[in-house]
Amino acid sequence: MATVLDDINAGVREDMEARKRLVSLAELKDLAQAAAPARDAWAALGGTSPTREQLKVIAEIKRRSPSKGDLASIGDPASLARQYADGGASVISVLTEQRRFSGSLADLDAVRAAVDVPLLRKDFTLDEYQIWEARAHGADLILLIVAALSDTQLSDFSALSRELGMNVLVETHTEDEIERAVAANARIIGVNVRNLKTLDVDRSVFASLAGLIPAEAVVVAESGVRDADDVTHYAASGANAILVGEALVSHATPRERIAEFTAAGAAAIAARS
């Protein structure tokens, strides 16, 4: 039986084929080569810090989702991105998937023009075309979901992203997926506590898997942050960064919310050492 992730990916493929008819790969390559160099998301997430005593926040621009429906209208993604940057977000994640999340590459362009913070193009990457597209639109980091890719795709897509100067967030949800991420030499590894095949959220998944990730990698806890207590739980369990969508887009003052999460994370990291 097809999973939620299979259905999403089928729509992503169809939409990508339509874009390919409008913008050829050759044109995208020209645009990517003309773009300003990618910003260093690895450093922004503390990858170069020997102590990693701060919890980094990846703040997501997310209008709707398969699990929750409409979250926020976000008429001006650039304005939201500026609030995220002012609050201290280390990376801004822009969901560009259209059918299920109401995102677009236009959102990525608007956010790129508004902030200097490294940007994650958050999409379901299934083809090298999307990697060129991400770079052409100013992304610095792309998402690879292990559950959706073969080992060959994982390593080929990672290699292409690196050639283009971008970093890769490799998303996992099981022990086996972490092994595959590590085998692909991933250095930013996310554990998504949302099972993308069923949409169940189980925050305990993070603590049970984080310890399997090598110490050199930046460890990202993805999804399910509701409040500072969840941040404390992830940071105490080994997170170097958190990826937060709903709790920011549905909050009246996302800037303050990010500062609150950063403080909660730093306190938990200090307590763990």
Ligand SMILES: O=C(O)c1ccccc1NCC(=O)[C@H](O)[C@H](O)COP(=O)(O)O
């Ligand atoms: O959010 C969903 O319902 C979803 C469903 C299927 C595939 C992916 C999905 N979300 C992508 C994400 O990973 C989240 O947007 C991200 O981790 C932030 O999650 P949250 O803070 O819980 O909004």
